[in-house]
Amino acid sequence: MSAAPTAKRTVIVAGGGIGGMAAAIGLSRAGCKVTVLERAAEFGEIGAGIQLGPNVFHALKTLGVAERTLENAVYIDKLIMMDGMTGDKVAEIPVDAPFREHFRNPYAVIHRADLHAPLHAVNVADPDVTLLPRHEVTGFVKRAGRVEVHTANGASFTGDALVGCDGVRSKVREAIVGDGDPKVSGHIAYRAVLPIEEMPEDLRWNAACLWAGPKCHMVHYPLRGWKLFNIVATFHHPSRTTEGHNEPGDRDELLSYFVHLPAKPRSILEKSRNWRRWVLVDREPVGNWSDGNVTLLGDAAHPTLQYFAQGACMAIEDAVTLMHEVTASPDDLGGAFRRYQDRRITRTARIVLSSRELGRLYHAAGVERLVRNEILGGKTPADFYRSLDWIYGYGRDAAGP
Ligand SMILES: Cc1cc2nc3c(=O)[nH]c(=O)nc-3n(C[C@H](O)[C@H](O)[C@H](O)COP(=O)(O)OP(=O)(O)OC[C@H]3O[C@@H](n4cnc5c(N)ncnc54)[C@H](O)[C@@H]3O)c2cc1C
Known part of the structure; x- marks a missing residue:
């Protein structure tokens, strides 16, 4: 064990999304003073849902926010895949009591704001964390073992280290x-939330339900004490080569990709309003995302397509690993960052690469669709638990990630 440092190390965190908030809690618990620089005028999250696998709850427990997060979550009973051509069920993964026992945590869905808020609240209450909105990081310079970070409003901040949690278009990563x-995938996602009264009654399932293909899929699940349903509809648009992030959506464009969908699930898309559109991107995994006392976390380090619903879960797991490594050597942040990334690279790269494959499965057409249905339809819950163990079982047997 290293000796305790003489003074608290100061760490600057670029970006105050889910990853940045989790990183700030972890770094403060590891004994650092933390300044979070966020580009937006307020700390917060977009108005959409998010799925949380059981693996992330081990990490949230370590950060002390699992209980508050679960208070606002919906515990679903199943993950269901429906065939988007015939309306038949392809496969079902129960995530009820036996699943919770197996993975020692639930599978839950939550409004993003209800995930971000407890993380934010811990930081607001922590005298060792300073949260600064309206501070867009534009670059940094390393000087005499320290890091000087510059923001668009002309300010600069000097710390012992910098953690880039500034998302898929990270300025810190650029350097x-x-x-x-980022790599444009050719897939576009539309998001909306629908009041429960507008959801067809016989589709108000306590499940994350996915209507699959061809070349598109739609997901729905309940949110916020069953007042809302979260809707995500994704389709191939290979000619769209420019990025787009949280733009206003075009309902007619969306509907034109789901003409084959049976009338009832299609009515969900017809009724939803206020669509927002994302051109989905990821990046090739890299074998190094640190440079001495500067490192990356979350989407800045390993952005992924959303098909395993694990991007935010990975960011929160990252934060806990970072906390453990900084705790182990608070006087050698460069060493801690190196060990942190080495512990995270394979797992996060596997999520990135496997998500691309899963997207192909969701969007299968023609004979590939028939093969998919036969393979997935023949699996038992035990088969699914085994094949998902590498994701959901992580942190189950130890104190956390
Ligand atoms: C359609 C869709 C569905 C998804 N579903 C799931 C799911 O079900 N489960 C799951 O776990 N994940 C899901 N994800 C992935 C998840 O949203 C991301 O992985 C997660 O939000 C990453 O968090 P982050 O904090 O690393 O980055 P971000 O959420 O991108 O946060 C980055 C923060 O940094 C700020 N910022 C950016 N640039 C700067 C700068 N230069 N200076 C200062 N601040 C800056 C931004 O304003 C933002 O607050 C989904 C993603 C998509 C697109």
């Missing part, structure tokens, strides 16, 4: 990985 723009 230490330098791999240019």
Whole structure:
């Protein structure tokens, strides 16, 4: 064990999303003073839902926010895949009591604001954390073992280290990985929330339900004490080569990709309003995302397509690993960052690469669709638990990630 440091280390966190908030809690618990620089005028999250696998609750427990998060979550009973052509059920993964026992935590769905808020509240109450909105990081300079971070409003901040949690178009990544723009996938996602009264009654399932393909899929699940349903509809648009992030959606464009969907699930898309549109991107996994006392976390380090519903879960797991490594060597933040990334690279890269494959399965057409249905339809819950163990079982047998 290293000796206790003489003074608290100061760490600057770029970005105050889910990853940045979790990182700030972890770094403060590891004995650092933390300043979070966020570009937006307020700390918060977009008005959509998010799925949380059991693996993330081990991490949220370690950060002390699992209980508050679960208070606002809906515990679903199943993950269901429906065939988007015939309306038949393809497969079902129960995530009820035996699943919770197996993975020692629930599978839950939650409004993003209800995930971000408890993390934010811990930081607001922590005298060692300073939260600064309206501070867009534009770059940094390393000087005499420290890092000077610059923001668009002309301010600068000097710390012992910098953690880039500034998302898929990270400024910090630009300087230490330098791999240019993210990779446009050719997939576009539309998001909306629908009041429960407008959801067809016989589709108000306590499940994350996915209507699959061809070349598209739609997901729905209940949110916020069953007052809302979260709707995400994704389709191939290979000619769309420019990024787009949280733009206003075009309902007619969306509907034109789901003409084959049976009338009832299609009515969900017809009724939803206020669509927002994302052109989905990821990046090739890299074998290094740190440079001495500067590192990356969450989407800045390993952005992924959303098909395993694990991007935010990975960011929160990252934060706990970072906390453990900084606790182990608070006087050697560069060493801690190196060990942190080495512990996270394979797992997060596997999520990125596997998500691409899963997207192909969701969007299968023609004979590939028939093969998919036969393979998934023949699996038992035990088969699914085994094949998902690498994701959901993580942290189950230890104190956390
Ligand atoms: C359609 C869709 C569905 C998804 N569903 C799920 C799901 O069900 N489960 C799941 O776990 N994940 C899901 N994800 C992934 C998840 O949303 C992300 O992985 C997660 O939000 C990443 O968090 P982050 O904090 O790393 O990055 P971000 O959420 O991108 O946060 C980055 C923060 O940094 C700020 N910022 C950016 N640039 C700067 C700058 N230069 N200076 C200062 N601040 C800056 C931003 O304003 C933002 O607050 C989904 C993603 C999509 C697109």
